[in-house]
Amino acid sequence: MKTTYLFVVLITGIALAYGTIDMPNFGDPQAPANHHVAPRYIEKTHEETGVDNMVTSVLASYRGYDTFGETTVIFTAGICVILLLRETRDNKKKNRRKKGVRS
Amino acid sequence: MKNNIIIQIITRLLFPFIQLFGFYVIMHGESGPGGGFQGGVILGASVILYVIVFGIDEGRKLISEKTNDILNCTGVLIYGGVGLLCIIAGGKYLEYNILPLGSVHFASHMGMLGIEIGVGVTVSAVMITLFFETARQGK
Amino acid sequence: MIEFILAKYNYWIYITLMMIGFYAMIAKPNLIKKIIGMNIFQTAVFLFYISIAKVKGGTAPIEWEKAVQYDNPLPHVLILTAIVVSVSTTAVALALIIKIYKAYGTIEEDKILEMNK
Numbered sequence: 001m002k003t004t005y006l007f008v009v010l011i012t013g014i015a016l017a018y019g020t021i022d023m024p025n026f027g028d029p030q031a032p033a034n035h036h037v038a039p040r041y042i043e044k045t046h047e048e049t050g051v052d053n054m055v056t057s058v059l060a061s062y063r064g065y066d067t068f069g070e071t072t073v074i075f076t077a078g079i080c081v082i083l084l085l086r087e088t089r090d091n092k093k094k095n096r097r098k099k100g101v102r103s
Numbered sequence: 104m105k106n107n108i109i110i111q112i113i114t115r116l117l118f119p120f121i122q123l124f125g126f127y128v129i130m131h132g133e134s135g136p137g138g139g140f141q142g143g144v145i146l147g148a149s150v151i152l153y154v155i156v157f158g159i160d161e162g163r164k165l166i167s168e169k170t171n172d173i174l175n176c177t178g179v180l181i182y183g184g185v186g187l188l189c190i191i192a193g194g195k196y197l198e199y200n201i202l203p204l205g206s207v208h209f210a211s212h213m214g215m216l217g218i219e220i221g222v223g224v225t226v227s228a229v230m231i232t233l234f235f236e237t238a239r240q241g242k
Numbered sequence: 243m244i245e246f247i248l249a250k251y252n253y254w255i256y257i258t259l260m261m262i263g264f265y266a267m268i269a270k271p272n273l274i275k276k277i278i279g280m281n282i283f284q285t286a287v288f289l290f291y292i293s294i295a296k297v298k299g300g301t302a303p304i305e306w307e308k309a310v311q312y313d314n315p316l317p318h319v320l321i322l323t324a325i326v327v328s329v330s331t332t333a334v335a336l337a338l339i340i341k342i343y344k345a346y347g348t349i350e351e352d353k354i355l356e357m358n359k
Contacts, residue, residue: 005265005269009264009265016260028298029298033316036295037316040304041315046305054304054305054312055315059319062300070326070327073330076330077329081333
């Protein structure tokens with residue numbers, strides 16, 4: 001069984017490495033990722049927002065709505081863990097009885 | 104770790120300095136590396152260190168369950184509140200240039216600072232909640 | 243041949259890390275080891291994206307007088323969001339594993355499947 005898993009992992013790795021032949025070189029300034037929106041963010045961040053850190057200005061000013069959704073995601077994770085694991089006064093007696101039966 | 108007196112004394116000494124560093128990282132997110140998420144995790148880590156060394160009951164005396172639940176929601180409300188303030192002042196949602204605080208750059212700075220404080224409060228409260236809920240199962 | 247390896251070695255290193263995480267996710271029967279494999283996989287994907295952002299001769303994307311060329315700041319922003327999503331997923335997964343342990347008494351995947359039949 002383990003050889004099947006190893007075989008699947010090797011096939012996936014070789015397929016991914018074959019796909020990197022067409023990707024741009026490491027550190028290429030002419031790569032298409034550096035051409036579309038990034039030069040505008042780099043040039044205009046000081047006059048439009050007045051902040052030196054480009055990452056914070058993109059995160060909080062140009063894409064502030066996405067950061068709002070992000071805060072909601074981590075708030076939802078906190079609520080899920082509270083729902084699953086918290087003992088209220090109603091089911092505290094039920095849990096004590098269950099623990100007594102098994103141990 | 105209750106009987107090891109060296110660890111107890113060093114934790115009591117270090118606790119306010121870790122929180123001060125967390126606040127520094129949140130406030131200086133605009134001129135250096137940092138921001139809301141990073142500073143919030145540092146603030147949460149200081150309380151987790153205190154609970155590991157002194158026990159869960161001492162930790163509950165530091166921050167009660169009701170305070171933790173209220174702080175969870177306050178950060179998201181601050182974030183939405185800044186956006187609504189921009190609508191009241193006459194612009195679109197989350198448009199900081201409209202706020203009547205002097206020059207355009209200063210209004211933009213204050214809007215971003217309010218957002219980062221909201222994110223920091225929520226992230227630190229959620230980290231403390233996750234730790235307390237999983238650590239309480241071991242009793 | 244040497245030029246080809248020097249130009250693309252960063253992608254191959256991160257693909258190796260991804261495959262290590264992938265193997266841990268599908269081959270280990272313990273539930274906690276599967277979650278650790280998921281974390282390794284996610285970390286490798288983040289590093290893969292950030293390595294695209296580097297520009298030759300560029301410095302960190304903070305305004306500085308002596309800088310000639312800046313790095314691309316956009317992948318750093320997107321990966322900050324993705325790191326928070328990864329932490330949330332791991333937290334909820336660990337809470338579910340605690341509930342499974344209380345219901346079945348074990349966290350080995352084949353024994354749970356046997357008990358369910």
